[in-house]
Amino acid sequence: MAKLPKPEELLNISYNPPATGWMKTKTEIREGFFCHAGKPESLEMVSLPNARDWRVPDDDWKLPPDWQTIILDGLRDRLDRFRSLKVFMDCCVRCGACSDKCHFFLGSGDPKNMPVLRAELLRSVYRKEFTLAGKLMAKMVGARELTEDVLKEWFYYFFQCSECRRCSVFCPYGIDTAEITMLGRELLNLVGLNIDWIVTPVANCFEKGNHLGIQPHGIVDSYDMMLDDIEDITGVRLDLSYNRKGAEILYVPPSGDIFATPGNYTLMGQLMLFHELGLDYTVSTFNSEGGNFGLFTSNEMMKRLNQKIYAEAQRLGVKFIIGGECGHMWRVIHQYMDTMNGPANFLEVPKNPITGTVFENAASTKMIHVTEFTADCIRHNKLKLDPSRNKGIVATYHDSCNPARAMGLLEEPRYILDHVCEWYEMPEDTIREKTFCCGSGSGLNAEENMELRMRGGFPRANAVKYVHEKHGVNMLSCVCAIDRAALPPLMNYWVPGVDVCGVHELVGNALVMKGEKEREENLRFEPLQNQDPVMEEVGHE
Numbered sequence: 361m362a363k364l365p366k367p368e369e370l371l372n373i374s375y376n377p378p379a380t381g382w383m384k385t386k387t388e389i390r391e392g393f394f395c396h397a398g399k400p401e402s403l404e405m406v407s408l409p410n411a412r413d414w415r416v417p418d419d420d421w422k423l424p425p426d427w428q429t430i431i432l433d434g435l436r437d438r439l440d441r442f443r444s445l446k447v448f449m450d451c452c453v454r455c456g457a458c459s460d461k462c463h464f465f466l467g468s469g470d471p472k473n474m475p476v477l478r479a480e481l482l483r484s485v486y487r488k489e490f491t492l493a494g495k496l497m498a499k500m501v502g503a504r505e506l507t508e509d510v511l512k513e514w515f516y517y518f519f520q521c522s523e524c525r526r527c528s529v530f531c532p533y534g535i536d537t538a539e540i541t542m543l544g545r546e547l548l549n550l551v552g553l554n555i556d557w558i559v560t561p562v563a564n565c566f567e568k569g570n571h572l573g574i575q576p577h578g579i580v581d582s583y584d585m586m587l588d589d590i591e592d593i594t595g596v597r598l599d600l601s602y603n604r605k606g607a608e609i610l611y612v613p614p615s616g617d618i619f620a621t622p623g624n625y626t627l628m629g630q631l632m633l634f635h636e637l638g639l640d641y642t643v644s645t646f647n648s649e650g651g652n653f654g655l656f657t658s659n660e661m662m663k664r665l666n667q668k669i670y671a672e673a674q675r676l677g678v679k680f681i682i683g684g685e686c687g688h689m690w691r692v693i694h695q696y697m698d699t700m701n702g703p704a705n706f707l708e709v710p711k712n713p714i715t716g717t718v719f720e721n722a723a724s725t726k727m728i729h730v731t732e733f734t735a736d737c738i739r740h741n742k743l744k745l746d747p748s749r750n751k752g753i754v755a756t757y758h759d760s761c762n763p764a765r766a767m768g769l770l771e772e773p774r775y776i777l778d779h780v781c782e783w784y785e786m787p788e789d790t791i792r793e794k795t796f797c798c799g800s801g802s803g804l805n806a807e808e809n810m811e812l813r814m815r816g817g818f819p820r821a822n823a824v825k826y827v828h829e830k831h832g833v834n835m836l837s838c839v840c841a842i843d844r845a846a847l848p849p850l851m852n853y854w855v856p857g858v859d860v861c862g863v864h865e866l867v868g869n870a871l872v873m874k875g876e877k878e879r880e881e882n883l884r885f886e887p888l889q890n891q892d893p894v895m896e897e898v899g900h901e
Contacts, residue, residue, distance in 0.1 A: 393516070401563075424551055473517065475537040478541065488505060519555055519804065521802065546659065565653065580602060603642065608639075610644065610672065611642070611681075612683050613685075622865065629862070680709070685864060693725050704726045731769065749869045753835045753866070761801060769839070773863050798843045824851065833858065
């Protein structure tokens with residue numbers, strides 16, 4: 361792991377472009393800005409090509425002899441199949457409206473991290489190989505040959521993009537540069553170029569149903585420990601069913617919430633909520649993961665991993681699915697499910713059995729986000745909540761990129777926060793559709809690229825610092841498992857004193873359960889700070 365500069369050193373960012381043009385400026389592969397290469401056994405597990413041992417800093421990446429033909433044939437195939445790619449390749453006028461919208465450019469000053477220029481890395485090869493002007497006039501029209509140096513440049517910068525899509529919000533032509541990054545990564549996979557932090561979770565998920573490769577008995581052990589903790593805190597013992605056929609609902613969390621803090625507190629809050637409502641649901645130890653790192657690999661891999669959710673729902677005979685606080689799971693479900701695996705006509709349109717609300721927005725996918733469910737229950741006065749149990753917590757809300765920009769999940773988490781804690785918004789141009797990324801999305805949440813992560817996460821941290829200093833914010837809430845893993849080191853680095861949680865951890869703290877003992881601790885076993893609890897009657901039947 362490369363040495364991480366101190367914050368004051370990292371802030372010394374130059375936005376001056378190099379003296380040479382971008383095509384003549386050779387890419388320097390720097391420690392701290394890349395992730396380790398994918399392990400051969402992981403590539404073999406999911407039948408990805410050219411599985412071998414290699415290292416990013418090495419000169420020889422052990423490419424197949426015909427790697428150029430493989431890449432160009434792959435690009436030709438995708439140009440034929442994806443009309444959007446052809447449009448994105450041809451319609452950019454390089455106006456630069458996206459340039460200062462990327463957190464990686466803002467944090468690094470590297471021009472090749474401008475979304476327009478990152479896309480140009482691929483677009484320049486497209487022009488050379490697939491346009492008449494490029495064939496005839498080459499560099500005069502921004503065209504270049506696909507060389508090994510160009511391929512390495514692709515790898516270096518396509519894995520410095522978190523595919524957050526913030527740039528697309530500001531593009532006057534609607535170009536989705538994240539889709540170009542995704543396509544670039546898909547082409548790289550054709551010759552065996554991937555990072556281990558993506559390909560090993562993909563292999564684990566394919567083989568064992570979750571990114572960490574935990575077997576079913578390990579899943580049960582993790583849940584049992586959470587149930588023990590809930591009982592210690594509340595005095596209420598939850599009864600959780602596994603792989604139960606005939607349950608009304610299949611609940612699918614991200615694996616990060618099963619196995620790691622602070623995500624496990626978020627999952628505990630959801631389990632408490634489901635128990636208190638008497639929800640007829642089950643969890644699967646085989647499809648134990650809703651997340652989908654196939655999104656960062658290829659369209660085909662995304663499809664394969666998404667299918668397991670629906671195969672398990674069909675096997676168990678449930679009516680519909682509730683998904684947990686995960687980011688990329690929801691981008692896949694909302695943007696790609698219909699054309700990849702759907703429509704899921706063997707399931708029913710989700711209907712909240714507690715309130716009767718029919719979620720027509722999920723008429724095709726048959727899957728709703730847990731915050732949609734919880735917000736609906738609060739709106740219909742089906743819960744008792746005591747916000748004073750979150751006294752001492754002053755929260756803000758981070759719109760996780762995939763649920764916010766890709767799914768439009770903007771109001772439900774905020775509605776929940778309104779009822780469970782004191783919280784404040786970050787500046788307007790850093791939230792909702794314009795939200796900044798955690799800096800570690802799309803499989804970049806590794807240890808070896810920590811400088812890249814701290815640079816990429818700086819714009820988000822800067823907005824948190826603003827509300828931390830103005831309102832005393834000490835908790836950053838979100839609805840994404842990768843955020844709950846990536847944001848704690850980011851906060852520790854840039855804004856010490858701000859912790860990270862999921863929205864449903866705050867719900868679990870505030871939830872008043874039937875038969876509970878006098879609550880003295882929150883879900884982190886920290887003493888409650890409320891002296892004279894003031895009950896918010898949000899109904900309870």
